[in-house]
Amino acid sequence: MTSIFLQAFIYLVAAVIAVPVAKRLGLGSVLGYLIAGVVIGPVIGLVGEETNTIQHFAEFGVVMMLFLVGLELEPKMLWAMRNRLMGLGGLQVGGTAAAVMGSALFFDQPWTIALTIGLIFALSSTAIVLQTFNEKGLSKTEGGQNAFSVLLFQDIAVIPMLAFIPLLALPKLIEQAQAAATTAAEHHDELSLVASLPGWAYGLVITGSIIAVVVGGHYLSRPLFRFVASSGLREIFTATALMLVIGIAALMSLVGLSPALGTFLAGVVLANSEFRHELESNIDPFKGLLLGLFFITVGAGINFSVLLNDFTIIIALTLGAMAVKALVLYGLALIFRIKGSDRWLFTLSLAQAGEFGFVLLSFSLQNHVIPADIAQPLSLVVALSMFLTPGLFILFDKVILPRFEKTSNDRETDEIDEQGTVIIAGIGRFGQIVNRLLVSNGVKTVVLDHQANQVDVVRQIGTKAYFGDATRPDLLHTAGIEHAAALVVAIDHHEHSVELVKYVKHTYPKVKIITRAFDRGHGYQLRQAGADIIESETYHSALEVGGHAMKSLGLHPFFVEQQKTTYKRVEERKSDKLYAAWKDDSEEERFDNNYRDLFIRLEEVMAEEMKKDRSDKHSRSERGWTPPPKGYTDTFDDDQPQVN
Structure with a gap:
């Protein structure tokens, strides 16, 4: 018991230290777990032989993750995304798998191993990419949305991959495993409901199990959750959620199917359930811990002697795999007409292997599809490609994006043929509301925005706007800033908005400057720059919501207005x-x-x-x-x- 406590303490300490540091460095939590495993395993040697045993237990985190992925896949959402999901996502997985498989065949690998390697490297890192998108504000870009569609399809594609890979098992490896299993069977009996069944009965059992999951999830789960929820005990609901996931995983194992397949199917069935969010909140902490533990064991199991012995080969394989993925992604971006910097964002963000690559690699090893001497270098290639991902985003930010912004700015600015009482800088969601209010009250406005796509969009809905950078003095002059009564600053860039306010207030002090602030600090900077009226973009809406909350609690409307x-x-x-x-x-x-x-x-x-x-x-x-x-x-x- 003492040794178990010590091992658990070592794993937790490694995660607590490494993951926050990795996130601060922009590497992401997955790489943090991998680094933690590398440190406590190959580097320091605090963990050793028990790593494989713990990894089998930690793989249940993957089962939980696929259950949560299923919960997110509402049929309506999938139907709305069908074109990009099936077209872009399907072609990416199929094209990358075929390209990598062809490369593996070129190096004289058997077709079964080559195909498995292709499937492994067809997947990208959902955890790293989505986290980076959120941190850098790229989720709403065209490149980010297309990348999300591909990642979603990849997560779904893992399920048939897990079902298909065991069919590729090598006879030689199976014979070795059967010999080992015969020895182990003398000490342990493996439970199975289909071990001695004929083929037709095996098919019936599998079909019945899937039907039981679908029908039970749709009709029986709701009365069960209502009964448990009526007790008012959160821990019992948590126990029920775990019971559901573990029970389905056990059923799938008993009939010889992948536990991940069953839990994913159950998640899809429960996606429209009123208890969906409660299930997510109860399962997610367990999923996070077990998945983190799984990645730590992957890092701890990396054989650095393999890396040192074949350093050049492994680095070449890593760069080659990323290059092949990037070429496939870039080709798809051309076919689907993803333009400009979004094309490169789509290409570079998905060019790495992903966390599911470790899952499929471990699964392939367990099912005797890939021998250990090939699996070890491949795990290093997957890990190194993920380590290089932050560098790809830096390349996009520092090299590619500035060039496209310069190209966009090289587009000739629109000829401004009118002047207005109010000049509005920025026609995003904030500027559009301001402009609509003024125009509907007969106020003449001139709208400027430096994003050509945004200008084109608002023109399609009948709003007149000019492409041009409002921070340029010549454009402000053309728009009639000397005679304007007010300037509304609604641009999204913090520093540019402050610079614009400072310039206009210094050059045209009679112009009243009205601007929005993103937060208190930004408001102070705008005030110091000379803005006349500053409104926080969340202040009034938050105050109104707070007032409605007070009224909903029974407080008198007059008292709420006073407060x-x-x-x-x-x-x-x-x-x-x-x-x-x-x-x-x-x-x-x-x-x-x-x-x-x-x-x-x-x-x-x-x-x-x-x-x-x-x-x-x-x-x-x-x-x-x-x-x-x-x-x-x-x-x-x-x-x-x-x-x-």
């Missing part, structure tokens, strides 16, 4: 004091301890003001707001909105 007014008044005073403290701080550390202490004290003032009885201290604005008479809301149905 909102108090909040606004105190927030305005607080903003001035915090801005003064922010200006006094050093340039290197704007938010120092003095600022934080002041913020905390002002929050205490806010709480004190909210507690005061203000029934006889209405402001002028409040006097104009007449409280509803007693019983006013009773005259309305519950489903009608209240009048504020």
Whole structure:
């Protein structure tokens, strides 16, 4: 028992240290787990022979992950994405598998091994790519959305791959495994429901098992979850979720199918269940820990002597595999007309192997499809390709993207043939609302945006906009900044918005500058640059949502309006004091301890003001707001909105 505690402690310490460091360096959590395994395994030698045993247990994290993937695949969503999902994703998996298989055949590998290697390297790292997209704000780009479609198809494709790979088993390896299994069988009996069944009966059992999962998941799971949920005990619901996943995995194992196949199918069946989100929240922590443990064992099991002995070959295989994937992806980007920098984002983001590559590699080894002397170098190739992925994103950010931005800027700016009372810089989601409000009230506007795609989109819906960079003085002059009454700054780039405000306020001091701020710090910078009116993009909507929440708790609408007014008044005073403290701080550390202490004290003032009885201290604005008479809301149905 003591040794088990020590081993568990070693694995957890390695994960706790390595994963946060890897994420800070932009490497992602998966690489963090792999690095942790490498350190405690080949480097330090704290873990050893027990790694393979732990890996078998940790593979259940993969089963849970596929269950969660199934939960995300609502039929409506899949149908809406069918073109990119099946077309782009299917061609990527098939094309990459064929290209890698051809390369393996060129090196005289048997076709079964070559095909398996092709399937392994057809997959990319969902964890690394999606995390990087979120961190860099690339998820909504055309390249990011197409990459997501491919990743989703790859996750689905893992299921048939797990079912197909055992059919490629090599006879020689099977004979060796049967000999070993005969020896092991003397000490252990493996449970199976289909061991001695004829072929027709085996087919019936498999069909019946799949039907049981589908029918049971659709009709029996809901009454079960309702019964458990009625107890009000969260831990029992967690136990039920684990029971469901473990039970289906056990059933699939008993009939000789992949446990991952059964749990994935169950996840798809439950995707429309009202308990879907509760299942996700209960299973996800277990999945994360077991999957992390699986990646640690992969790292711990890497044989560095193989890397050192065949360093040149392994590096060449890694770069070659990534190059083959990149060529296939680039070709698909051309076919599907993914343009500009999005084409390169799509190509480079998916050029690596993925975490499922380790799963398929381990699965292939267990099912005697790939011999160990080939599996070890391939695991190094998969790991190294994932290690190189952050470098591909750096290449995109620093080299490729600037060139395309320069090319986009080389497009001739539109000839501005009119001048407006208000100039709007930026026609994104924020600028569109401002422009629609002004135009609908007869205010003449001139809209500028430096993103050609955005300008083309708004033109399609009848909004007049000009392609051009609003930070350029010549374009502002052409748009009539000298005679404009106001400039609305709604561009998405923090630094550019501050520079624009600073330039216009210095050159055209009579122009009123109205701008939005992304956060408090950005607002301070805009205020320092000279903006006349600054509005936080979340302030008013958050205040309204808070007010509605108070009303839903039964508080009187008049009292809610009073508290909102108090909040606004105190927030305005607080903003001035915090801005003064922010200006006094050093340039290197704007938010120092003095600022934080002041913020905390002002929050205490806010709480004190909210507690005061203000029934006889209405402001002028409040006097104009007449409280509803007693019983006013009773005259309305519950489903009608209240009048504020």
